[in-house]
Amino acid sequence: MSAAVEAERVTKRFGDTVAVNAMSFTVAEGELFGFIGPDGAGKTTLFRILATLLVPDDGAARVLGRDVVRELWTLRREVGYMPGRFSLYPDLSVDENVRFFASVFGTTMEAEREGIAPIYDQLAPFRDRRAAALSGGMKQKLALCCALVHRPRILFLDEPTTGVDAVSRRELWDLLGTLKATGLTIVVSTPYMDEADRCDRVALVQRGVLLAVDTPAAVTAAYDRPLLAVRAADRFAALAAARAYPHAQAVYPFGETLHVADARRDAAREPLARELAEFLRARGIADARVEATAPTIEDAFIARMTEEAAA
Numbered sequence: 305m306s307a308a309v310e311a312e313r314v315t316k317r318f319g320d321t322v323a324v325n326a327m328s329f330t331v332a333e334g335e336l337f338g339f340i341g342p343d344g345a346g347k348t349t350l351f352r353i354l355a356t357l358l359v360p361d362d363g364a365a366r367v368l369g370r371d372v373v374r375e376l377w378t379l380r381r382e383v384g385y386m387p388g389r390f391s392l393y394p395d396l397s398v399d400e401n402v403r404f405f406a407s408v409f410g411t412t413m414e415a416e417r418e419g420i421a422p423i424y425d426q427l428a429p430f431r432d433r434r435a436a437a438l439s440g441g442m443k444q445k446l447a448l449c450c451a452l453v454h455r456p457r458i459l460f461l462d463e464p465t466t467g468v469d470a471v472s473r474r475e476l477w478d479l480l481g482t483l484k485a486t487g488l489t490i491v492v493s494t495p496y497m498d499e500a501d502r503c504d505r506v507a508l509v510q511r512g513v514l515l516a517v518d519t520p521a522a523v524t525a526a527y528d529r530p531l532l533a534v535r536a537a538d539r540f541a542a543l544a545a546a547r548a549y550p551h552a553q554a555v556y557p558f559g560e561t562l563h564v565a566d567a568r569r570d571a572a573r574e575p576l577a578r579e580l581a582e583f584l585r586a587r588g589i590a591d592a593r594v595e596a597t598a599p600t601i602e603d604a605f606i607a608r609m610t611e612e613a614a615a
């Protein structure tokens with residue numbers, strides 16, 4: 305498969321801030337590729353460079369084989385970009401928004417009706433409603449529809465699920481799956497680690513740096529230290545106590561439990577669980593129960609980010 309995106313040491317600075325720091329990666333054609341990272345990681349800046357809206361200070365990027373700086377005018381017709389915010393006209397109706405974006409690219413909503421059907425069909429009941437009056441999930445679907453209306457060969461979606469309720473998040477990811485099945489290359493960013501498993505490959509970003517690029521399964525498999533799950537009625541007190549544990553590399557809430565990453569890589573899990581339980585009980589967490597647990601991709605990400613922050 306040829307590459308849909310090739311980035312080579314792409315760098316962008318704003319004053320003293322290095323928003324994107326020498327990022328190199330490739331996205332294959334037809335791939336659903338996710339950038340995962342917290343606020344300020346550089347996702348928006350990178351997406352704007354790949355969508356030809358911002359010029360990198362250093363490095364080079366090619367999208368669909370075209371240079372994002374030298375060939376921007378050709379590329380703009382072939383790329384769909386959905387920014388995190390402000391992509392719709394709030395006072396225009398659903399249909400008027402779609403028609404507007406179609407006209408920018410010299411086409412019409414009618415001509416593109418079949419291509420946008422998987423999304424537009426869900427919007428059609430609200431076609432005359434002003435965009436401002438749509439729910440968060442519907443706004444995102446409309447923005448996606450507008451980004452697709454000129455039949456791009458690649459789609460860049462910047463945080464499409466931020467601020468969207470859980471059901472709409474799932475629906476949006478299902479839609480991305482449907483679009484991927486048509487052969488479209490999709491590059492998406494998100495601050496939510498639990499969305500990683502919906503991607504073919506993910507890139508973990510923090511402070512402008514790529515920490516890992518791999519399949520979700522490989523990122524999870526690379527987690528190589530004992531992970532312990534703690535249950536206690538007073539989770540807050542247990543968290544404070546566990547943070548004082550000398551072998552804890554990272555301690556964080558995880559669902560109903562706390563996760564404690566033990567720094568002793570090669571140790572057997574069970575004795576470590578007993579040792580932590582004894583430590584917590586000695587610190588007043590009388591009901592502390594500790595067991596070894598299998599890492600998820602979120603644990604793997606947190607470990608990478610903690611290591612990097614410590615370095």
Ligand SMILES: Nc1ncnc2c1ncn2[C@@H]1O[C@H](COP(=O)(O)OP(=O)(O)OP(=O)(O)O)[C@@H](O)[C@H]1O
Nearest residue numbers: 318321322323341342343344345346347348349350
């Ligand atoms: N136009 C700008 N001028 C100055 N600094 C900027 C500009 N755009 C981004 N930055 C800074 O660059 C860094 C990366 O920002 P960016 O918006 O790319 O991150 P992000 O991962 O998309 O996070 P967010 O979800 O907050 O947008 C941040 O420190 C941000 O403050």
